[in-house]
Amino acid sequence: MVAAIAVQSVRYNYGDHVAVDDLSLNVENGEFFAILGPNGAGKTTLLNMLMTVTRPRGGQITVMGHDVVTQTEAVRRALGVVFQDPALDDRLTAAENLEIHAVLYALPKAGRREAVRSALEWAQLEQAGSKPVRSFSGGMKRRLELARALMHKPSVLLLDEPTIGLDPQGRRHLWGRIGSLRAQGMTVLMTTHNLSEAEACDRVGIIDRGKLVAIGAPAELIAATPEASSLEDVFIAITGKQLFDDSASGRDRLLSFAKQGGEFTQ
Numbered sequence: 001m002v003a004a005i006a007v008q009s010v011r012y013n014y015g016d017h018v019a020v021d022d023l024s025l026n027v028e029n030g031e032f033f034a035i036l037g038p039n040g041a042g043k044t045t046l047l048n049m050l051m052t053v054t055r056p057r058g059g060q061i062t063v064m065g066h067d068v069v070t071q072t073e074a075v076r077r078a079l080g081v082v083f084q085d086p087a088l089d090d091r092l093t094a095a096e097n098l099e100i101h102a103v104l105y106a107l108p109k110a111g112r113r114e115a116v117r118s119a120l121e122w123a124q125l126e127q128a129g130s131k132p133v134r135s136f137s138g139g140m141k142r143r144l145e146l147a148r149a150l151m152h153k154p155s156v157l158l159l160d161e162p163t164i165g166l167d168p169q170g171r172r173h174l175w176g177r178i179g180s181l182r183a184q185g186m187t188v189l190m191t192t193h194n195l196s197e198a199e200a201c202d203r204v205g206i207i208d209r210g211k212l213v214a215i216g217a218p219a220e221l222i223a224a225t226p227e228a229s230s231l232e233d234v235f236i237a238i239t240g241k242q243l244f245d246d247s248a249s250g251r252d253r254l255l256s257f258a259k260q261g262g263e264f265t266q
């Protein structure tokens, strides 16, 4: 059977800086897969290639069997994506934001109203559909983005740091919604800095300096690492770094801060 996501010997460089280096991994259908990596490891670059925003410089990536370079349209339809930076229009209502997505993805006109209603219900935002998004909390926005990403019934969800910047309540609420997708057999690839979320995934891939340095079920990775009792111990043993890396270059820390700050400041 074809993997939901197949990444084979993929490479990407910015000038002479190699950001993703001969990286291969598969995500199977129905799998919950987390990518962990210190700042600047290449996670965002990998996601950008998966979602057809940047072209791999070498190797091949397929999503549900479609090539990200030659079959971009089919890949985009197969994917639901929630970026780190919110992609909602703050001036519009929640329902209007969803309607735009329905039009962009050419959902049949007759079913759009119902699609918007059920997306609001799924996000547990039925009462807030006619309110402008600028009045929403961070958690409400993220649930809305997730519901929107699901409207065209994608086969695979890509989540870039889904719960970052949320307060504990918002995080729990969103994680509950993500959990309901898992129960339905959705394939999810997420990046996260949150180790308890990564530990809850079926498998974890650890990326460091553009390379995949470990992959497996969290319990397997812990068992295979001497003296490790958590995924954090595994991460430190393998990469020699903390998840939020004080030794990362100033540029990478700035980039990381900017990516996360994008969420707080919207």
Ligand SMILES: Nc1ncnc2c1ncn2[C@@H]1O[C@H](COP(=O)(O)OP(=O)(O)OP(=O)(O)O)[C@@H](O)[C@H]1O
Pocket (backbone or CB within 6 Å): 014, 017, 018, 019, 037, 038, 039, 040, 041, 042, 043, 044, 045, 046, 251, 252, 255, 256, 257, 259
């Ligand atoms: N536009 C760019 N131009 C030059 N170098 C870049 C650019 N974007 C990223 N890089 C570099 O490529 C490497 C990988 O960056 P990337 O953003 O993919 O890492 P990341 O794992 O997502 O980091 P973080 O956890 O901080 O978000 C880093 O060393 C970064 O400095």
